[in-house]
Amino acid sequence: MKVFFVGLAALLCLAGAVALRCNVCKHKLVLFGCIQGSGETTCGWRERCVNIKASLGKLPIYxxxxxxxxxxxxxxxxxxxxxxxxDYTCCDTDFCN
Incomplete structure (x- = not known):
């Protein structure tokens, strides 16, 4: 039983250590950078960092x-x-977005 709890504790520590960290910005303009809601966050399980590009036709907006x-x-x-x-572009290393 001890081995089970030690293994479970090690697994939980490992899971916390590999959590993906990403940049956060609600509105990032091409010429001005992040103008609203900047920071960082930790992704959940089965999540990746994303850069969502909003375009009007071929013109990038934010x-x-x-x-x-x-x-x-x-x-x-x-x-x-x-x-x-x-357009959702994902990556899977810390702060890759």
Whole structure:
């Protein structure tokens, strides 16, 4: 029973040590950098750092930095009745976004 708890404690410590840390920015403009909501965060399990680029046609407007589900990685979305396109680019090393 001792071995089980020691193994569980080691696993929990290892899981906490490998948590991915990402930059956060609610609105990052091309020429001005982050203008709202900057900081850092720790992603959850099955999440990656993401840079979501908002474009109007081919014209880049702004970016958002945060964590997102692995399922969103590589997606390109255009919400209903919106002229914007959102491109989700993910990475999996600390502060890679």
């Amino acid at each position: 970016s958002r930095l945060n964590c997102t589900s692995v399922a969103n990685c590589g997606a390109v979305r255009t919400p209903y009745e919106s002229h914007f396109t959102y």
